[in-house]
Structures are given as C-alpha cells and as structure tokens.
Amino acid sequence: xxxxxxxxxxxxxxxxxxxxxxxxxxxxxxxxxxxxxxxxxxxxxxxxxxxxxxxxxxxxxxxxxxxxxxxxxxxxxxxxxxxxxxxxxxxxxxxxxxxxxxxxxxxxxxxxxxxxxxxxxxxxxxxxxxxxxxxxxxxxxxxxxxxxxxxxxxxxxxxxxxxx
Amino acid sequence: xxxxxxxxxxxxxxxxxxxxxxxxxxxxxxxxxxxxxxxxxxxxxxxxxxxxxxxxxxxxxxxxxxxxxxxxxxxxxxxxxxxxxxxxxxxxxxxxxxxxxxxxxxxxxxxxxxxxxxxxxxxxxxxxxxxxxxxxxxxxxxxxxxxxxxxxxxxxxxxxxxxxxxxxxxxxxxxxxxxxxxxxxxxxxxxxxxx
Numbered sequence: 256x257x258x259x260x261x262x263x264x265x266x267x268x269x270x271x272x273x274x275x276x277x278x279x280x281x282x283x284x285x286x287x288x289x290x291x292x293x294x295x296x297x298x299x300x301x302x303x304x305x306x307x308x309x310x311x312x313x314x315x316x317x318x319x320x321x322x323x324x325x326x327x328x329x330x331x332x333x334x335x336x337x338x339x340x341x342x343x344x345x346x347x348x349x350x351x352x353x354x355x356x357x358x359x360x361x362x363x364x365x366x367x368x369x370x371x372x373x374x375x376x377x378x379x380x381x382x383x384x385x386x387x388x389x390x391x392x393x394x395x396x397x398x399x400x401x402x403x404x405x406x407x408x409x410x411x412x413x414x415x416x417x418x419x
Numbered sequence: 420x421x422x423x424x425x426x427x428x429x430x431x432x433x434x435x436x437x438x439x440x441x442x443x444x445x446x447x448x449x450x451x452x453x454x455x456x457x458x459x460x461x462x463x464x465x466x467x468x469x470x471x472x473x474x475x476x477x478x479x480x481x482x483x484x485x486x487x488x489x490x491x492x493x494x495x496x497x498x499x500x501x502x503x504x505x506x507x508x509x510x511x512x513x514x515x516x517x518x519x520x521x522x523x524x525x526x527x528x529x530x531x532x533x534x535x536x537x538x539x540x541x542x543x544x545x546x547x548x549x550x551x552x553x554x555x556x557x558x559x560x561x562x563x564x565x566x567x568x569x570x571x572x573x574x575x576x577x578x579x580x581x582x583x584x585x586x587x588x589x590x591x592x593x594x595x596x597x598x599x600x601x602x603x604x605x606x607x608x609x610x611x612x613x614x
Contacts, residue, residue, distance in 0.1 A: 265445045276437035277430075293440065295455060297448040299519045306520055320519045326604055327526050328455035328519065330597075364426045373600070374607045377523065382423060383430040396524030401611045413422050 264304050267313045268297065274314055275321055277384075281376045282325040284369060292329055299324045319394055322380065326373045367416040375409050382406060457517055457530060459597060464510065464537040468503075495547060506540040527605040534598060538590065545586055549579050 268275070275296050276289075283289045300320050307316050368379055374395070381391045388406075392399040452458075513536060516529045556575040 261446075261449065265442050265449070268445055269440070269442050272440055273437060280437075291454075294448045294451060295453060297445060298451060298453045299455065301449045302453075303519050306518070316520070323519045323521070323523055323526055324455070326523055327530065327601060328453075328457055330454055330456050330459065330600075361426065361429050364422055364429075367422070368426070372607060373604050374523070374611070379423065383427050385427075385431075394522060395608065396522030397608060397611055405611050410421050410423050417422060 260304070264301060268300065268317070271314050271317060274318055278318070278321045278325055278380060280365075281368060281380055282329070282373070288331065292325060295329050296321045296324045299328060318380075318384070322377050322394065326377060363417060364413070367413050370416055371409065371412070375405070375412070378402065378406055378409055456597065456601065460530065460533060461514070463594070463597070464533065467537055467541060468507065468510070495551065499544075499547070502540075502543060506536060509536050524605070524608045527601055527608070530601055531598070531605060534594065538594075541586065545582060548582065552579055 275293055278296070279289045279292045283292050300317055303320050307313070368376065371379065377395065378391060381394065386394075388399045388402050391406075392402040395402065397405075510533065513529060513533050517526065517533070519526065521529070552575060
C-alpha cells in the first residue's frame with residue numbers, strides 16, 4: 256500500500272483512537288496489556304484496510320475488526336492481575352460532574368464488566384455504543400433474538416455481581 | 420434505570436483520559452510484527468505439516484532394502500503424497516477465509532477449522548505409522564520364527580503406546596492452551612444460539 260493510503264489510515268485511526276482505547280479498556284486490566292492490545296488492533300486494522308471500501312463509516316468498520324482482535328486474535332502475554340491503580344489512572348472522572356459516591360459506583364460497574372467473559376464484554380461494548388440489536392447480532396454472528404436474550408442475562412449477571 | 424444504563428450515560432458523557440497515541444506512534448505500530456493467535460497457528464501448522472511431511476519426502480532417498488521395510492511402505496508413500504497435497508490445499512483455502520472483518524462466530528469457526536485440518540493430518544500420519552509398525556511386527560514374526568515373539572510384541576506395543584501418548588500430550592498441552600480462548604468463546608456463542 257502506498258504512502259498516501261498509509262497516511263489516510265493513520266490519520267483516521269489517530270482521530271478515532273478513543274474507540275480502540277475503549278475496547279482495550281474492557282478487555283485488559285493493566286497498562287502494558289492495554290498498549291499491547293492497542294498495537295495488535297492497529298496491526299489487524301492495517302492488514303484489513305485494503306478491504307475497507309468506505310461503504311460503512313471508518314468507526315463502524317474499525318470497531319468490528321477491533322472486537323474480533325480482542326475476542327479472537329489477541330494473545331495475552333502471561334496473566335496479569337487486575338490493578339486498581341490502572342483503573343484510576345485511565346478512568347479519571349470529572350470531579351465537577353460526579354460526586355465521590357457516583358465515582359465509586361462507576362468504578363464498581365467497570366470492575367463488574369471486567370468480570371464478564373469476552374463475548375459478554377463485546378455485547379456490553381456495543382450496547383454502550385448504542386448499536387442496535389440487528390448490528391450486534393450481525394457483528395457476533397448470532398440471531399437478533401439471541402442477542403436480546405443474552406443482553407438481558409448480562410444485565411442480571413451484572414446486578415448479581417454488584418449486589419451479591 | 421438499570422446498572423448498564425447508568426454506565427452508558429457515563430460512557431457517553433465522561434471525558435475519558437486515555438493516553439493519546441501520536442501519528443508517529445501509529446506509523447511505528449504498522450511495521451511491528453503481529454502476535455496474533457492466527458500467526459502462531461500458521462507457524463505451528465506449517466512446522467507440523469513440514470515435520471510430518473518429511474517422512475514421505477525423504478523416504479524415496481532411503482534404501483528400502485537396507486531398512487527391510489515391507490512393500491506396503493512404498494505404496495503408502497504415493498498415498499501420502501496425494502493426501503499431503505489435499506491437506507495443504509484445504510489448509511490454504513481455509514486460511515484465505517480468515518478475515519478480521521467477518522462476524523466473530525464465523526472467524527472463530529474458520530480458525531478452529533484450520534486447526535482441525537492440521538490435527539486430522541497428524542492423526543492420519545500417526546495412524547499410518549502405527550499401521551506400518553504393527554504390519555512390520557507381524558511380518559517379522561512370520562518370517563523369523565526364531566525371534567522372541569513376546570519381546571518383539573512388547574517392544575512394538577510400547578513404541579506405539581509412547582507415540583500415541585506423545586501426540587495426546589502435545590495436543591492437550593501445547594495446542595489446547597493456544598486454542599483455549601477460541602474454543603471457550605466459540606462454545607459461548609453456540610450456547611447463546613441454543614438458548
């Protein structure tokens with residue numbers, strides 16, 4: 256691929272990098288793993304870029320490749336424990352907008368999502384990104400009904416994790 | 420408002436403070452080597468196919484008379500070449516299907532299929548070797564009646580047993596670990612489909 260294509264790709268990825276960070280945030284639990292997954296997603300996006308025809312938005316195409324990388328292709332380098340420091344560092348909450356109690360609750364919610372399996376995390380990500388069930392089902396390769404049922408179960412599971 | 424909707428409103432409204440990755444960092448990442456599972460599967464599968472293919476490739480250069488191998492080994496050589504060709508073709512066709520743009524379930528299925536193809540080839544080769552060993556063992560017993568039947572038979576059984584044990588060990592430990600995540604996620608999607 257020529258330098259022009261490379262430049263266009265890098266610019267688009269740089270502009271929409273928060274999307275990739277959000278996925279890394281859900282699938283990793285320390286800073287090194289986050290960087291590692293970010294890099295692998297970037298490589299996979301670049302490899303798949305020739306197939307990106309611009310029929311869909313760059314973000315729609317990118318999140319699908321990124322989710323596939325996180326769920327299927329990414330190979331963790333050893334086990335890493337969940338670290339609260341990382342959580343605080345990467346997930347700072349605007350103090351003007353939230354009080355301490357809310358901040359704690361949001362942290363607990365993220366911590367609960369971290370305990371879900373890879374597929375459940377993908378569903379949560381797409382739900383948080385406001386994707387409709389048709390798109391969620393298409394991305395995962397399941398039926399829309401199954402996606403809805405699973406989403407309701409995840410909600411119940413999160414409630415249980417948060418209120419044991 | 421359930422828990423996830425609370426998280427959603429935060430997800431949308433909060434100012435995330437992720438470390439910004441610069442354009443030059445992204446450029447550098449593009450030229451780094453992928454450490455994806457598919458790359459590892461590809462490397463391992465090629466090594467494996469090459470390893471198991473070595474037998475049929477080098478065997479024509481060996482003197483069958485010196486090795487006192489039965490005639491059936493020569494016949495199996497030709498069959499092996501054909502089967503190796505079929506497996507390599509199947510491997511290539513399925514490898515080309517792997518794309519990160521596909522739905523998650525399809526991508527998982529394609530990768531698992533690739534592994535199954537290589538595993539099937541390995542089991543075919545092990546079965547062939549086992550067959551030749553057993554065949555040679557009994558032929559040897561027929562032609563050399565003075566041979567100590569029990570010790571030859573026992574040695575043969577031990578060799579076959581060790582080979583099978585080794586194959587199971589490699590598959591369960593090495594590839595089992597590599598594919599654990601894929602299998603787990605695929606099972607999860609299958610389970611969802613069944614609900």
